[in-house]
Amino acid sequence: MLNLNPSITLLKLYKEQTKCLVALDSIIFGFDNEALKVLLVKRGIEPNIKTWSLMGGWLQPNEGLDEAANRILKELTGLDNVYLEQVAAYGNPERDPVERTVSITYFALINVSDYGTNISDDLEAKWFGLDELPELLFDHQTIVFDALQRLRYKASHHFIGFELLPEKFTLPQLQKLYEAIYDVEFDKRNFSRKLLATNFLLKTEEKQRGYSKKGAYYYSVDKSKYDSGKATEHSFLITTNAGSATLK
Amino acid sequence: MLNLNPSITLLKLYKEQTKCLVALDSIIFGFDNEALKVLLVKRGIEPNIKTWSLMGGWLQPNEGLDEAANRILKELTGLDNVYLEQVAAYGNPERDPVERTVSITYFALINVSDYGTNISDDLEAKWFGLDELPELLFDHQTIVFDALQRLRYKASHHFIGFELLPEKFTLPQLQKLYEAIYDVEFDKRNFSRKLLATNFLLKTEEKQRGYSKKGAYYYSVDKSKYDSGKATEHSFLITTNAGSATLK
DNA sequence: CCAAAAGTGTTCAACATACACCCATGA
DNA sequence: TCATGGGTGTATGTTGAACACTTTTGG
Numbered sequence: 001m002l003n004l005n006p007s008i009t010l011l012k013l014y015k016e017q018t019k020c021l022v023a024l025d026s027i028i029f030g031f032d033n034e035a036l037k038v039l040l041v042k043r044g045i046e047p048n049i050k051t052w053s054l055m056g057g058w059l060q061p062n063e064g065l066d067e068a069a070n071r072i073l074k075e076l077t078g079l080d081n082v083y084l085e086q087v088a089a090y091g092n093p094e095r096d097p098v099e100r101t102v103s104i105t106y107f108a109l110i111n112v113s114d115y116g117t118n119i120s121d122d123l124e125a126k127w128f129g130l131d132e133l134p135e136l137l138f139d140h141q142t143i144v145f146d147a148l149q150r151l152r153y154k155a156s157h158h159f160i161g162f163e164l165l166p167e168k169f170t171l172p173q174l175q176k177l178y179e180a181i182y183d184v185e186f187d188k189r190n191f192s193r194k195l196l197a198t199n200f201l202l203k204t205e206e207k208q209r210g211y212s213k214k215g216a217y218y219y220s221v222d223k224s225k226y227d228s229g230k231a232t233e234h235s236f237l238i239t240t241n242a243g244s245a246t247l248k
Numbered sequence: 249m250l251n252l253n254p255s256i257t258l259l260k261l262y263k264e265q266t267k268c269l270v271a272l273d274s275i276i277f278g279f280d281n282e283a284l285k286v287l288l289v290k291r292g293i294e295p296n297i298k299t300w301s302l303m304g305g306w307l308q309p310n311e312g313l314d315e316a317a318n319r320i321l322k323e324l325t326g327l328d329n330v331y332l333e334q335v336a337a338y339g340n341p342e343r344d345p346v347e348r349t350v351s352i353t354y355f356a357l358i359n360v361s362d363y364g365t366n367i368s369d370d371l372e373a374k375w376f377g378l379d380e381l382p383e384l385l386f387d388h389q390t391i392v393f394d395a396l397q398r399l400r401y402k403a404s405h406h407f408i409g410f411e412l413l414p415e416k417f418t419l420p421q422l423q424k425l426y427e428a429i430y431d432v433e434f435d436k437r438n439f440s441r442k443l444l445a446t447n448f449l450l451k452t453e454e455k456q457r458g459y460s461k462k463g464a465y466y467y468s469v470d471k472s473k474y475d476s477g478k479a480t481e482h483s484f485l486i487t488t489n490a491g492s493a494t495l496k
Numbered sequence: 497c498c499a500a501a502a503g504t505g506t507t508c509a510a511c512a513t514a515c516a517c518c519c520a521t522g523a
Numbered sequence: 524t525c526a527t528g529g530g531t532g533t534a535t536g537t538t539g540a541a542c543a544c545t546t547t548t549g550g
Contacts, residue, residue, distance in 0.1 A: 010294045014347045017306040019267035022339070022350055046258045058265040061348065065339040089337040089352045091270070091313040099262045100309065102270055102350070104337045172529070189531065190513065212528045213521040420502075437504070438540065460501040462547040 020091070021101040024069045025056035025140070026084070027147035028077070030112040030127060031164040033173060036180040037112070037127040038144060041076070043137060044123075047097060052128075053137035054144070056103070069106045076123065083109040083163040085154070087147050095138050107147040109163035155181055157233045159200050162221050170208050170216035171195070198234060200226050268339070269349040272317045273304035273388070274332070275395035276325070278360040278375060279412040281421060284428040285360070285375040286392060289324070291385060292371070295345060300376075301385035302392070304351070317354045324371065331357040331411040335391075335398050343386050355395040357411035403429055405481045407448050410469050418456050418464035419443070448474050 028039035040052045057072035059065070066084065074080050084106050091102040112127070128134065130148065133141070155161045161177055162169065175191045195201060202222045207215035276287040288300045305320035307313070313334065322328050332354050339350040360375070376382065378396065381389070403409045409425055410417065423439045443449060450470045455463035 010346065013293060014269070017269050018309045020270050020307065021262070021265050022268050022270070045261060059268065059339065059350075061266045062341050064341060065337060065350070068339075086336055088334055089313060091307065091352070093310050093312060098258065102307075102313070102352075104339070104350070170529090187514070188529085189515085192530080193532095194512090213523080214519070214527080214529050215521075216529055418502090435541070436502085437542085440503080441505095442539090460547090461549045462500080462502050464502060 018100070021096075021099050022059040023056050023096075023101050023103040024059060024065065024072055024106065025054040025103050025143065026069060026073055026106045026108050027054060027087070027144055028073070028108045028110060029147075029151060029164060030110055030115065031177050031180060032112050032127070033176060034180070035129045036164075036177075037129055038133070039077070039110075039115070039125055039127055040134070040136070041126075042124040048137050051137045052126075052134045054105075054140050055125075065104055066106075069104075073108060076125075077110075077115060079110055079114060083160060085150075087143075087150050090139055090143060092139065103143070105143050105147060107151055109151075109160065111164060111166050113166055152181060159198055159221075159226060159234065168204065168206070168218040168220050170218055172216050174219070266348070269344075269347050270307040271304050271344075271349050271351040272307060272313065272320055272354065273302040273351050273391065274317060274321055274354045274356050275302060275335070275392055276321070276356045276358060277395075277399060277412060278358050278363065279425050279428060280360050280375070281424060282428070283377045284412075284425075285377055286381070287325070287358075287363070287373055287375055288382070288384070289374075290372040296385050299385045300374075300382045302353075302388050303373075313352055314354075317352075321356060324373075325358075325363060327358055327362060331408060333398070333402065335395050338387055338391060340387065351391070353391050353395060355399055357399075357408065359412060359414055361414055400429060407446055407469075407474060416452065416454070416466040416468050418466055420464050422467070 030037045030039060039055065041055055043049055043051050043053045055072065055076045057068070057075070059068045060071075063071065065086065069084055069086075070080075070082070073082055073084065087105045087107055089102055089104045093100060095101065095103070130144075133144065136144070155178070161174065161181065164177055165173060171192050172188070174195065175186055175188060178191070179185055200222055201219045204218045204220060206218045208218060209215055278285045278287060287303065289303055291297055291299050291301045303320065303324045305316070305323070307316045308319075311319065314332065317332055317334075318328075318330070321330055321332065335353045335355055337350055337352045341348060343349065343351070378392075381392065384392070403426070409422065409429065412425055413421060419440050420436070422443065423434055423436060426439070427433055448470055449467045452466045452468060454466045456466060457463055
C-alpha cells in the first residue's frame with residue numbers, strides 16, 4: 001500500500017487510482033499418450049476475432065482469483081476439480097488494445113479423456129502440440145512458454161504429473177508423459193525404480209489390454225501418502241535444466 | 249479472453265466488466281550479516297493506519313508491472329537497479345476493505361548497507377527478522393511467507409544470493425547468508441567447495457579486516473560467467489525441502 | 497602466547513547412469 | 524512361432540555428507 005502523509009484523505013487517494021480489468025487466462029495442458037498439448041480456443045470477439053487464444057475470462061466482483069479461474073475453466077470446458085496453479089501476472093499497458101487489462105495466468109492439468117470435445121457449440125476449441133502452436137493472441141505465446149517452464153519445474157519437484165492421466169495408468173504411460181513434458185527420453189529401468197521409490201504409486205492386479213500384447217499393469221496414486229507427502233519436494237526426475245528448455 | 253457469441257458488441261462486453269485497483273507490493277529482503285530481514289513500513293493512511301505493511305503502491309496507467317514495482321521501490325527507498333522478481337497475485341475480494349484490489353507481489357533483494365535508513369521522513373521503515381514480524385496488514389503475512397518460499401527455491405537453483413551482499417564479500421559471509429535464508433547450518437568445507445565449483449566467484453587479493461584476526465579473502469561475482477550461466481539451473485545448495493520450511 | 501575465526505582434503509555412503517536379457521501374449 | 528512391448532538387476536561413476544587439524548593475527 002502506498003504510504004503517504006496521513007492528512008491526505010483516504011477516499012481521494014483510493015479514487016485517484018487507475019483501475020484495470022483483470023483477466024484470468026488458463027494454459028490447459030493435456031496428454032494424449034503421445035505428446036503434451038495445450039487447449040486453445042478461437043476468440044469470438046473483436047479485435048483479433050478468430051485468433052487462437054488461451055481460455056480466459058474476467059474477474060467478477062465477489063470472487064477470489066483461484067475461484068474465478070476455476071469458474072471460467074468450468075464454464076468453458078465443463079470440468080471441475082481440476083489441478084490449477086497460478087503462474088504469473090502480465091500487465092504491459094499495450095497487451096490488450098481495447099482496455100488496460102492485467103492477466104493472471106494459471107496452468108491446468110487435465111486428463112484429455114475427461115474432456116468431451118463438444119462442450120460448447122459457440123466455442124471452437126482444439127488441442128495443439130507445443131511444437132505446432134498457431135499464432136496466438138496478444139502475449140499468449142509468452143504466457144504458454146512461461147507456463148511450460150513452471151510445469152516443468154513443478155513436475156520435477158512434486159508428484160503432479162499423474163493429474164494429466166486417467167485414474168489408472170501404466171508405468172509406460174507415465175514415462176511417456178514425463179518424456180513429453182521434458183522433451184527427453186528416459187531409461188525405463190531407471191524411470192520405474194525412481195517413480196516407485198516415491199511410494200506414491202499403488203500397483204493394481206489389472207493389466208492394460210489392447211495396446212501391447214503382454215499388457216502393462218495399471219497403477220493408481222496412493223492419495224493418502226500423496227497428501228501427506230506433497231508439501232515435501234522430491235527431485236525425482238529432471239535434476240538439471242528443468243524448466244529451462246526452449247519451446248520450439 | 250472470454251469467448252462468446254460474436255454478435256455481442258465488443259465495447260459492451262468490455263464495459264460490463266468489473267475493474268479493480270492493482271497494487272504492487274514488494275517483500276524487500278535484506279541481510280545484516282546475522283539474519284534475513286524484511287523491510288516494512290508503517291502505513292500512513294486509514295484504514296489500519298500505523299499497521300506495519302509491505303512497501304507498495306498502485307499501478308499507473310502507462311506502466312507495466314515490473315516497471316511499476318521498480319518505480320515504487322525507488323520512490324520509497326531511493327534504490328534503483330535492484331533484483332526484483334514477481335512472486336504471485338493475490339485477489340481475495342475482502343483483502344482490502346476499502347476497494348477491491350488485486351495485489352501483485354515481488355521480492356526484492358537488497359544490500360542493507362546500500363539502504364540509508366532515512367530516505368523519506370514521512371515513512372517509518374524498519375527491518376524485521378522473519379521470526380519477529382509484527383502483526384501485518386491484510387494478507388501480508390501470507391505474502392511474506394510465500395515470498396520466502398520463492399526466495400528459497402530460487403536461491404537453491406540459481407545463483408542470486410549475492411544480491412543481498414555488498415560487491416565484495418567473504419565466503420564466511422556468503423555462508424552465513426545461505427544459513428539465514430534456509431535456517432540451517434552448513435559445513436564450511438562442503439560449502440566453499442560447492443560454491444567455488446560454480447565458477448561464479450572471483451577471489452580477490454584483499455582481505456576483510458576488523459572482523460576476525462586472520463581476515464577472510466574478499467570475493468566478487470564474475471558477472472560475465474554469471475550472465476551466460478544464469479539461465480541454467482544449478483542445484484548447489486539445498487537439495488531437499490528448499491522452499492518448504494515453515495515460517496516461525 | 498593464546499583465543500578466534502579462516503582455510504583446507506579425505507573417506508564413505510547414496511544416488512544417478514548406463515546397459516541387456518527374458519517374459520507374456522496376440523496375431 | 525514370432526514380433527512387440529513389458530518387466531527386471533547389476534556395475535560404475537559421481538555427488539553429497541561427515542569429519543579435524545593447521546594457519547593467521549590482534550589483543
